[in-house]
Amino acid sequence: MSHLISIVTENLPMLQVVLPMLAAPLCVVVHHRRATWWVALVVTWASFANSVALARKVYLEGPLSYFVGGWEPPWGIELRIDELNAFVLCLVSAICAVVLIAAPRSFDQEVESDRHHLAYAAFLLCMTGLMGIASAGDAFNVFVFLEISSLSSYGLIALGPSRRALSSALRYLIVGTLGGTFILLGVGLLYMSTGTLNLVDLQQRIPASDGHRTIVVAMVCVVVGACIKLALVPLHGWLPDAYTFAPSVVTAFLAATATKVAFYVLARFLFSVFGVASSIDRFHVDWVLLPLALVAMVYGAAAAIFERDVKRMLAYSSLSQIGYMVVGLALVTKSGLTGGIVHLVNHGLMKCGLFLAIACVVLRFGSPHLGVQRLGSTHLDRLRGLGRSMPWTSAAFVLGGLSMIGVPATVGFVSKWYLVLGAFEAGKWWVAALILFSSALAIAYVWKVVEVLYFADPPRREDEVGEAPWWVLGPTWVLVGASLVFGVWTAPTVRMASAAAEVLLPALAGAGP
């Protein structure tokens, strides 16, 4: 028995990737709606426990390397977990675990019943990919896992109930593949000039090549590829449609994880692999990213104000929030980076909660975008007076919205606090002003929904509906609750994020919080 336990504890880094990967085909084989769900549920929770255990180990004992099959690099595949990875892994597995609880009720309505097992399989594969990206120790496996997660997410999006889900998925597929291939190209060029794929080795060898043209092109390819996956304006074209038409639970899952992992890739390559000396000091990538991020911040929020479909509104709000994260990265200060990384988790929590609240609404009003001749159930006019008939859902939405604005005692405030602090550290007060301006825009779009929820009369009496089932409402409140808890009890997230920021910016360690 103890032997078994030691096998498990020694293979923690691998297990969290392998478990969902093995469970995915199992789901296809089992082919039973509820049974596959149980399989997926057990596996995701196991992975979650695994990530937490791993994170604990990393914080106690420092970064750890795992050699797949016992082959040491450069021949074998290395999984390398440090403070940054552990943080991302915890977020991804936690979101997967919580979202999956809500999945069956929501799938029942939005996905054809003989495809549920496939949906769970794709879900698990996507999780595999995301966990893999976040734990891979070499550049090529980052690409492979990226493709695994992307391919399965195209499939998941295409499961959406409307025909527009198909076209959105196909668009995402083509653009996403371009992005993935750019990363592959960049990795090839890196290998060409350094002869290694291992991230740590790359980090050591790149300074020696001193801005070799091949490496520079590789940097551009990787950054552009990651930005497509990250949906940084103006490379965001695929995101609003994909989020709007995917099944509600899938949107909640992807919004909270996929873009976050892409952000991780971007940060990892810019700061660790290419190094601050090359990417920032020499080629000033931050000068390009910062304006784009600021535009994203304001553009996303402005578009969300006018958007009348709440799901799509949240998608635009995501663009804005991605802008915040990239701002944190492009400030290149300890506080800014901490803010960006902590926002990665914070935004994951609150946006996932908000999209699940939308899933609750969809459950009560019937599938969104089903018929051509009627409003989708996520249209603003459908939410009129919902504060009375669905008080818990509405309250969750309001709390998530407050977090989106950045009201104190919510996680949104914590992120923005560090971002503003970072802006001042960098001497860019105007960035801080823009962050506040964009928060003001957030008030407008959140208020728009609150006004409809609480101050508009329901269109008709028979439209009065009951509250959503607790299977969906529960996870929603877990996430909204977490976004309040971590808004007050900021120590765990902020400490992890600042440790992660130190990994990326070792030169600045000791400065800032």
Place this chain on the structure above:
Amino acid sequence: MGPGLYNYWMVIVLMMTGLYVVLARPNLVKKIMGVTIFQMSVIMLYITLGKVAGGTAPILIEGAEDVAYSNPVPHVLMLTAIVVGIATTALGLALAIRVYEEFGTLEDDEIRDAEIADAMAAEAGGAD
């Protein structure tokens, strides 16, 4: 232009061809093909950079001491990349079939117009 760079030029030609097809052709299947060509160009790049001048296949031969081998790693990597490429193409084509069933066309801009029409019809249809 030495012969050593020939492959790289072809990589660039293929890459540009692929991207051009994605951009210029509204037909979704052609776009998928464009993406595939683009991927192939990158695969060719990897294969090319693994080649060592005068090198032979990386199979250990007993007794042959001074044989130059080509680098096997990029080849191995590309096995995975090809699988990824095939999966992408397959999924893309499958989606294209479903899109055609639903929209009755494969032209990107026509699909877009149909989607906008969907949205407007829903808005006009009202809450019920």
Place this chain on the structure above:
Amino acid sequence: MTTWLQSLPPGVIMAVGGLLLLALRGRALQFGLVVLPVVSYGHLLALPAEHVVQLTIMGLDLVPVRIDRLAMVWGHVFHWAAILSAVYALHVQDRVQHAAAIAYAGSAVAAVFAGDLVTLFVHWELTAVTSVFLIWSRDDRARKDRDPEECYRAGLRYLIIQVASGVVLLAGICLRWADGGGLEFEGLATGDITSAPLWAQLVFLAFGIKAAFPFLHNWLQDAYPRGTHTGTVFLSAFTTKMAIYALARGFAGTDLLVPLGVAMTLFPIFFAVIENDLRKVLAYSLNNQLGFMCVGIGIGTELALQGAAGHAFAHILYKALLFQSMGAVLWSVGTCKATELGGLFKRLPVTALCCMVAAASISAFPLTSGFVTKSMTLSAAAEGHMTLVWLLLLFASAGVLEHSGIKIPYFAFLAPTKKDWSAIERPPWNMRAAMVTTAVLCLGIGVFPGVLYRFLDFQIEYEPYTALHVVGQLQLLLFATAAFVWLVRIGAYPHEKRATILDFDWIYRRALPAGWDRVVRRSSVFWTRGGRLAENARQDGLVWIQRWVGDGAALTQTRTIRGIALWVLAALAVGLAWVFWLH
């Protein structure tokens, strides 16, 4: 366990518990409504008299709890007000209103015990967002006075101004923090505020908005008459007095407060004379009372500060009682317009008597609470040899008698009327119980001021009952009453009229929008052109933004793959150009 309870900020039980009321109904709701403030008060009393809790969050040294003599005055009276108002509101079956009211009271209490500015800011904003529901609520009997649309808009204006106050406060805090200052909430400035640093001025302004300084005051008269009949009782107790506390804590001895306070005591008097809505009269009267407290804080001597604190204490009770009695009228009759009322004495004798006790208290008749506290401020002014201030405050005292002492009870209960009230319902027992209890408290403080002083741990034994003081005050009040009678008899006293009385809010509700209109539409040729451009810019600006990012607009429409891929290529090209240029 004990330590856990000790580090729990007072009021949080109400602030958090209030939200739980949302889940309750019927008896459980009523039970929770009354029990929460009682439990919260018990918690406060169980804490040590001098007590500080420190906490570090995100690198900020916070003091969520700081209990001392000054804060305790407000701690006591806020809880009394919360309990009495809760009893008063017991008959209302509206979860949202109750939850908002209790959470509001709780955050106000927590604000008073905040030891640092950040904690203060959080509660400062919480009181704003919770209290607004008392204005928005639609479940109320006062249909005539509370048009839903108007209540909504008034609530929105109220919310904007209240939140703006918090934002100004936050700006001040940030500036101070950026200057390397601490966050402690204590003695922020004194003496000449105009030469104080900018952050102190901002904080002063933030406090001033909630304390209803002249020109910042209109939210008070705008919003309070729109509250529900029970909601306004809550509103009257907390927001403004919290601001008074903040001023006493942060800006004691700030000279500017004296002229500001005097102005606050004076101008509402004249508006109150002609206002028809009796709850709005009370709102003006509230503003006037705040002036007395501001003067006390501005003088800044021990006696003056004690007077301000004592006055706040007494004021919360009698002002609550006045709003309670008007709430009872509202509940019974459905309106509080003076033109609609009169002669209610016969049908609502208990309410009328309580109202008169409150009226006597606010006018500072001997043997009532106002007498013992207001005179402290006057004495402090006299001892500081501020003759003009003293005279003006005396003037204001006569004014208080006019609007709150005579006008309210006279027009509601005594004025001749042809209306027959025999059919109206009498207020339920809980409203009457709350009113009678509050009235007893008002009289009790007036009769036994020493008990109050000891209870509040005042340092100076001030003796209000000197023969000269009593006789002088009675002369002032009764001669003024005689003047009222005389004016009514000769027909010089203005009749009540249904009207809207313009005040400073006219500036932002009418003048600015209309002025914009004028500039744009009706001016000389030059301005017409420029104005049209400006107007077009305003309208077109929105249209323009919408054209780009509106629903289904150019930048938000579903894109073709070509559109997306073009951006990708552009990004790649720009990226390559960028790095090669730098290379």
Place this chain on the structure above:
Amino acid sequence: MTGREPDGDGLRLLVEPATTTRWVRVLYAVCVLLVVAGEGLRFFSHAFDHVHYGFEAWPGFYGAFGFVVFVFIVYCGRWLRGVVSRPESYYRVDEPERSK
């Protein structure tokens, strides 16, 4: 939920026109008495020795001050009404035109 308060008839004395005149006379009488009481204080105690201002010791100062101020306030109010009084519907949202 109607309370059982005593009907107001017993208190009618307070508001009947005939009795109000009597109450008013009582009020005037008390006012005169108060001035007398003030003067009494001057002769029989040291109350006026400690006043802050000299004018406080003038006979009937407080009474006169209260009377004059009250009349002043009321007349100011009448004047103010002419300046700031508007129809009740002035701010009414649905009738913006009428108020102009």
